[in-house]
Amino acid sequence: MEFSSKLLEKAVNEMSQLPGIGKRTALRLVLHLLKQPQEQTQYLSQALTTMREDIKHCTSCNNISDYDLCEICSNTNRNHQIICVVEDIRDVMAIENTGQFKGIYHVLGGKISPIDGVGPSQLHINPLIEKVKQGGVREIIFALSSTMEGDTTNFYIYKQIMDYPVELSTIARGISVGDELEYADEVTLGRSILQRVPFEKSMVKN
Amino acid sequence: MEFSSKLLEKAVNEMSQLPGIGKRTALRLVLHLLKQPQEQTQYLSQALTTMREDIKHCTSCNNISDYDLCEICSNTNRNHQIICVVEDIRDVMAIENTGQFKGIYHVLGGKISPIDGVGPSQLHINPLIEKVKQGGVREIIFALSSTMEGDTTNFYIYKQIMDYPVELSTIARGISVGDELEYADEVTLGRSILQRVPFEKSMVKN
Numbered sequence: 414m415e416f417s418s419k420l421l422e423k424a425v426n427e428m429s430q431l432p433g434i435g436k437r438t439a440l441r442l443v444l445h446l447l448k449q450p451q452e453q454t455q456y457l458s459q460a461l462t463t464m465r466e467d468i469k470h471c472t473s474c475n476n477i478s479d480y481d482l483c484e485i486c487s488n489t490n491r492n493h494q495i496i497c498v499v500e501d502i503r504d505v506m507a508i509e510n511t512g513q514f515k516g517i518y519h520v521l522g523g524k525i526s527p528i529d530g531v532g533p534s535q536l537h538i539n540p541l542i543e544k545v546k547q548g549g550v551r552e553i554i555f556a557l558s559s560t561m562e563g564d565t566t567n568f569y570i571y572k573q574i575m576d577y578p579v580e581l582s583t584i585a586r587g588i589s590v591g592d593e594l595e596y597a598d599e600v601t602l603g604r605s606i607l608q609r610v611p612f613e614k615s616m617v618k619n
Numbered sequence: 620m621e622f623s624s625k626l627l628e629k630a631v632n633e634m635s636q637l638p639g640i641g642k643r644t645a646l647r648l649v650l651h652l653l654k655q656p657q658e659q660t661q662y663l664s665q666a667l668t669t670m671r672e673d674i675k676h677c678t679s680c681n682n683i684s685d686y687d688l689c690e691i692c693s694n695t696n697r698n699h700q701i702i703c704v705v706e707d708i709r710d711v712m713a714i715e716n717t718g719q720f721k722g723i724y725h726v727l728g729g730k731i732s733p734i735d736g737v738g739p740s741q742l743h744i745n746p747l748i749e750k751v752k753q754g755g756v757r758e759i760i761f762a763l764s765s766t767m768e769g770d771t772t773n774f775y776i777y778k779q780i781m782d783y784p785v786e787l788s789t790i791a792r793g794i795s796v797g798d799e800l801e802y803a804d805e806v807t808l809g810r811s812i813l814q815r816v817p818f819e820k821s822m823v824k825n
Contacts, residue, residue: 415715417708418685424670427663431648440709442637446671447683454671457633458664464630465652465660477653479624502623503646509621 414440475520475537477502485509485517492516494551498541498570500524500563504556516554519544524562525569533569545574552580559586585610620646681726681743683708691715691723698722700757704747704776706730706769710762722760725750730768731775739775751780758786765792791816 414436416422421443428439446454470476471483478484485491485505495516499505505518521536544550553574557563571581587605588597597605620642622628627649634645652660676682677689684690691697691711701722705711711724727742739745750756759780763769777787793811794803803811 415712417689417691417711418674418683420666420670420674420685421683424666427666430659430663432651433644434648438639441639443667443670444708445638446667447674451671453636454667457636458668460626460630460633461649461652461660462664464626464649465657468624468626468653477624477627479626483623485623502650505623506621 471520473540474518475522475540476505476518490515494549495554496541496544496550496552497554497556499556500558508556516552521557521566524557524560525566526562536566538566538570538573541570542573545577545579550579552582555581555583677726679746680724681728681746682711682724696721700755701760702747702750702756702758703760703762705762706764714762722758727763727772730763730766731772732768742772744772744776744779747776748779751783751785756785758788761787761789 414425416425424443425436425439428434428442429436431439434442446457467479469478469481471478471486472481473486474483476483476485480487486493492515496519497508497514497516498519498521499508500521500523502520505520508514508518519537519541521538521541523531523536525531525533525536541553545553553570555567555570557566567583574581585608586601587608588594588601594602620631622631630649631642631645634640634648635642637645640648652663673685675684675687677684677692678687679692680689682689682691686693692699698721702725703714703720703722704725704727705714706727706729708726711726714720714724725743725747727744727747729737729742731737731739731742747759751759759776761773761776763772773789780787791814792807793814794800794807800808
């Protein structure tokens with residue numbers, strides 16, 4: 414791609430570093446900014462820089478926060494004995510949106526994935542194990558995605574805390590609500606039969 | 620979407636102002652920046668701000684440039700008597716990539732589109748007409764997209780300069796090289812038959 418301006422080229426190159434943004438998309442975005450008032454670019458740049466510099470990770474759960482302790486961890490109305498282990502802050506947002514969980518979270522920041530060079534030490538696993546060792550944790554819910562990496566991470570944590578008196582569970586895998594059976598994959602359908610639930614329990618309202 | 624951090628929320632909101640970037644994509648991009656070294660965000664912000672503040676439009680053709688006169692307009696090896704009228708800097712880049720055009724460009728900055736509130740006065744049309752009136756322009760090639768708005772814009776310019784001794788042409792419309800006839804739309808196929816070219820001319824090498 415030949416650019417008529419070095420400034421434009423630099424902006425496009427930086428923009429195309431973002432995941433899923435190719436050179437063409439980056440050019441479209443940058444040209445859009447050029448058509449908008451100068452303030453919009455300023456606001457965007459400032460918001461990104463301030464966020465990157467000032468954002469904190471909750472010292473307890475590793476969630477993204479403006480304070481040392483995030484709003485969920487500092488909320489005394491929540492059950493601090495139940496910890497839901499998630500990969501990412503997006504998963505916290507997704508579970509919070511359901512309104513079904515009143516415990517607290519623990520954000521690992523990723524999954525164990527040797528192929529990507531991510532080992533347990535790069536993740537926020539040890540603080541979780543420390544919490545369990547110190548006691549006061551009744552249940553840990555694994556809510557990682559159901560992939561090889563997710564299962565490996567679950568198993569790694571399980572091995573570290575299996576000797577402590579803590580209940581371990583994983584979120585239910587099965588057919589999505591509203592989905593048709595014939596389109597479900599075999600593994601999911603098989604699991605949803607093996608792990609069937611009593612009918613009365615299935616009538617729980619969302 | 621509930622955010623655990625105001626800083627994060629602000630960054631996501633600013634990011635999702637960009638065209639084609641929804642809240643979810645914006646969140647993905649911003650979380651990516653959080654995982655990268657702080658410098659990456661700085662470089663991105665700086666590149667965008669500097670570009671927005673310092674970039675110039677060529678005083679002759681309205682192309683984006685780092686100087687008052689863009690590289691194409693200041694190139695004396697190019698034929699300044701042939702002007703290719705395009706909508707956007709991306710079109711300049713696309714035509715330059717073909718290596719088939721040795722004239723200069725004129726970037727309108729859009730098309731006449733009453734439905735979007737874009738009239739001739741918002742576009743860079745008058746400087747083109749002035750150029751024609753001053754003489755020295757032999758041919759104008761319309762290379763706008765073949766839509767209602769593109770045709771309207773072509774026609775508007777045509778009406779303004781029809782009395783001046785300048786040759787007017789449009790880029791050829793027809794079946795794309797490598798395309799199969801059966802999948803072409805009727806209008807394009809019809810036009811490619813009406814505007815057929817002598818066989819010897821069709822053997823021009825790209």
